Amino acid sequence: MKPILECKGLGKSFGQKKAINNINLELERGKIIGLLGPNGSGKTTLLKLANNLLTPTAGEIRIAGFNPGPDTKQIVSYLPEKTYLNEWMRVKEIVEFFADFYRDFDPDKALTMLSQLGVDAKDRLKTLSKGTKEKVQLCLVMTREAKLYLLDEPIGGVDPAARDYILETIISNYHEDATVVISTHLIADIEQVLDYVIFLKDGQIALTSAVDKIREQEGKSVDSLFREVFKC
Amino acid sequence: MGWDFETDRPIYIQIMEKIQLLILAGVYPVGAKLPSVRDLAQQAAVNPNTMQRALAQLEEEGLVITQRTSGRFVTENEEKIIQARRRLARDQVTQLLVKMRELGLGKEQILEIINEIAEEMKI
Structure with missing residues (x-):
């Protein structure tokens, strides 16, 4: 089987600026992977390339062997950095909207999750706080049965209790052959749910390793290693 | 959590x-x-x-x-469990003794303190 995500000499330049610079990467199926890097290291650009929201200026990126496009969107569940949902819609309507879009989406599961997080399905999106909107969006994304989840900063804006619930959801919801990529800089919070980490620095891969390998070899957490590698 | x-x-x-x-x-x-x-x-x-x-x-x-x-x-196999218990106990006692030695205590003094506390805790 082809790797769920593969980059070969991948590059993306904006004018002179190289946001992604010669990335070679293969992601296995069935893993939870942390995409870690300081602000401006290329995390969001990489995820956008995987979703065909940007096109590479060098090399290639493939999802299960295919170029990103309408077909790969059926197996990729993407949480973008910004919300794209219509503000005037009610939560319940958005759930129905999602059900129309994605065959693998389970509306009942989404509604259950939302109520566990204390979100009222009758509320309009524009009346919700920023954190609550993020919860809604994450519930939608996680209740799809995708092969690859690409989550751009899923826990940045939510309170610690919701963060725990979300991590729990990621652990319990993902399927053994699905891969979850979580981009974040809140490493300490998610370290124990990750198999692997990828450190991005100036658009390049600075390091890839299994979390327990870092702890074994360096005798420190991924969080401390990150602080060392990216010391300002 | x-x-x-x-x-x-x-x-x-x-x-x-x-x-x-x-x-x-x-x-x-x-x-x-x-x-x-x-x-x-x-x-x-x-x-x-x-x-x-x-x-x-x-x-x-x-x-x-x-x-x-x-x-x-x-x-x-209860034998396995007994072994594991003993191994864990040895580890913990070793750690304790290393610390006691750092405090400059000798065997006699350490045993004395252990007996004293065991008495207090009614172990």
Whole structure:
């Protein structure tokens, strides 16, 4: 089987600026992977390339062997950095909207999750706080049965209790052959749910390793290693 | 949420220690069925693959056995449990003695203090 995500000499330049610079990467199926890097290291650009929201200026990126496009969107569940949902819609309507879009989406599961997080399905999106909107969006994304989840900063804006619930959801919801990529800089919070980490620095891969390998070899957490590698 | 982990040691080793402790403490008694990997992973709030690795390691040490169709169980071999208990006790006492030596205490004094406290705690 082809790797769920593969980059070969991948590059993306904006004018002179190289946001992604010669990335070679293969992601296995069935893993939870942390995409870690300081602000401006290329995390969001990489995820956008995987979703065909940007096109590479060098090399290639493939999802299960295919170029990103309408077909790969059926197996990729993407949480973008910004919300794209219509503000005037009610939560319940958005759930129905999602059900129309994605065959693998389970509306009942989404509604259950939302109520566990204390979100009222009758509320309009524009009346919700920023954190609550993020919860809604994450519930939608996680209740799809995708092969690859690409989550751009899923826990940045939510309170610690919701963060725990979300991590729990990621652990319990993902399927053994699905891969979850979580981009974040809140490493300490998610370290124990990750198999692997990828450190991005100036658009390049600075390091890839299994979390327990870092702890074994360096005798420190991924969080401390990150602080060392990216010391300002 | 989950179990507490130290930041400077592999998580799977800490999971092994924790489950071993649960077995020795009788939370999972001799021959008892363990929860599924997924349930344990959720309880501990760790990656299921990491939980799987910890359990496989416990299996290698003989404390846990897998029955192909029905899941994982605590070993029925009490000897294994006694051994594990003794190993853990030795580790802890070693750590304690290292610290006592740093304090400049000799064997006699250490034993005296241990007896004193055991008396107080009615052990």
